[in-house]
Amino acid sequence: MGFTDEERTKTFYLEGIKAGSTYADQQIKVEFDPDGDEGAAGWDVEDAVRITVVSVDADIDSDNDGTVDDTDDPIENKTPGCIIPKNLEGDGEGEDCLESLSLSVAPTLPESTAILSGDSGIRVWTTIAKTTEVTLPHTYDPASTMPSTLYVDGETAGTSADLQITYKDKNDLEIGSDSLKALVTETPSWAPAKQNIAYVWSSLHTNANSNIGNNLGWGDGDAFEDQLTDQDWDVIWFNDTTGDTDTDFGSCTLANYKKMKDCGALTVICHGETEACIAVYADTEPAATSWRGTESDMTTEYWPAIPADPYWTDDIYVVKVDSAWHASNWAGTLNTNKAIAMWSICYSAADSGGSSLKEAAGGRWRSGYRWPTTETEAEQTNNRFLGRLNGSVDSGNRRTAGEAWEDGNGYTYAHSYAHVDPLNVRMDGNDWTTLNAAPDKNHPHFPDDNPSKRYGWGCVIFDTYMRDATSAATALVKKSGGCSTYDHRWVGNTYGKFAIGFDYDTTDGTATTMQAKRQDCTNYDALWGRPLDEDREAPIEDDHEWSF
């Protein structure tokens, strides 16, 4: 052992490689034969110590592959750690996303304690059904009362949290600990489906209606078009440009009105009233009646000219399409499409739900007007709301419908009933609705700094559920650098995928640039989605890149 007359003490270091099964079940014994094998004395001198190999382990799905296993442990202390969206959003709202946390200490020492601690921004529950919250820090005394599984809930989006388990003996001395990281991301949103199709219905699309009371303008549709095309939507107009006193409906045909539901976003610009939209305008009753054919919940209405009124100089016939028709013909598909439906017409929203157009026609996010509206008000509303959704307003910080709507803050514009009700526009629906996918607002990608020379796990995180039919290796590529990246894979939950992860090896120390390709990182859609907005601000221009 290397003892000499001068060196009478030797120091060795122990490594526990397997947790003991009981207290002090391991022994280290030193025996001493003072005169060696050939002397008379035997192994008469000895001393021994007892040892307990302690294991303290906390595990979570750190590589975000859906399982807690051996691959998680080596990277559990590195960012991002386990990605936990604040909530999940299916077709309903507000479903919590909880991640399983495995805990163990071994052996269970008498009178020992285990302390679970963690940063704010996460909450821990005893069951996935959130039966009882474990308020942190929490001491399990004795340690044997600590459950083997708890559930971690993301509370504050943007939090990069540490979770730690500390094992203490009966003297309150720390005898082991383990820690891991978790990242709370914002709730993933859904963007509307139906590829990139948005429709505008503008059946009074002229300054030259015979009744100038029908000159409503279409600047609100222009705003809708401008904001959506900036986010790579195709905006298709159905217009009647020939005025209100002919039998030419232009492209405002019944067939096209029925097709309006087959979109991801729509706006309707015409006259409206409580529970009805005045869809088309003609100079004869047969023309209007022929337009509606045998459709239920549509009626022809005669609007007589009003003598002495310069706004209403000509008789016309219109087709009134009731909420009930929209409920039967549009709502199902618009809901399935997770569409954004913006009714730029008077009385299209009710305060108490019910059967106004906004409520009846469906869609994941809906807007309408409680009172009469104007082109100017609707244009301002569309520019503010859709500009926020596409990121050009408020620097990409209000890209979800809930953030963009902001409970109506800032949407108070001039209108004829402002003295009764300053806020005319009404919006509601699922707050977690976006136009397109973009990188996560708080933590778009990892590694987000120099990870030093090591193996690790990185990712790009999106704010919207993605179309994972595209290969992850195609959607996220290494653009340059010597770091090896491998096993690119979509990351998500039962509803969908909202990140692409990859393993990396930076042991050669070369700076590496990753590229999430905008055309391949698209929002979820059965056929194809709209491309990624790399900087969260319209227009979409480049791929999302970062280096580490």
Place this chain on the structure above:
Amino acid sequence: MGSRRKVVLGGVGLCMVLSVGFPAQSRGNDSADQPTAARNQAIDADFHVDTFGVAAGQPINSGFVFVDGVYLDAPYTVTRRGSGILVNDEVIVQPLPEWPLPTPEPLPTENPKVPPSLERTTPHQHPDVLGYIRTKLAYIKANYPETELSTRFSEALESLPCVERVKGGTPTTVTVEWTDGDVTSIRIVPPARASLPMDENSIRGRLDGERARLEKKLAKGKGVFYFSDGGEINVSKNRIEERLPILFDILASDQSTEKKFQAVRETMGWQVVKKDGYGSTLVTHFKSSPQLEARIAELRRKNGPPE
């Protein structure tokens, strides 16, 4: 005011004014023998240039414009010509059909009586029926409080021999059943959405705003497909640059018209584009130009090989 006529220019220079017509079919075949000065005078009159003047923007070398399938060569100059808007020579916003606006029928000074010509068998669309409804409603509005409007108008309708009964109504309508069996809802108050002011300056300002918006769209490099039935498809810069070469290949190919429509729907996602339906002229009247072919070639170089 009667039905509208559509003003269509196009071809080379501002040389044609067509009455109701279909631009892609009519372009280039009308009024060619008129002296130029007379033609332009007629055009100016149609566009009310004397009243509203002309405002032309700067030529724009970006974006793509198609009108009924025909590619318009850049640069694009968006002009407000009187009360209409043109991109190059194509009318995008129709001029007002007449100016000044017509004066309304005068308010009746006496309580209208049921025309003696009306009988039980008179069709409800007879001009005398409609005339009575119009003047009676106006008279009631002018002489009685709004709260009595529905009741008094219903009573007036019931006095008509061709009315079977008044079925009731809403705060905005009265519904009547005629002796011929038809049922009509008659609006008794105007709809609520405020209309745009129609004075000279407001019209001019609004059209100039529209012109500026078109210029902005093209300056952003977007693509726009106009159709003479009022349809319009707007596409972002990214989308038009990535997809136009593919669309061009479809439209310029030898495949059948039906297959072209199908390919357009599948490639662009424009499910609404149909033969004999929306946007049909994109396929049936597609016309390229040397400039378009050059721009497509440039896009192909930029985009690289198709995936």
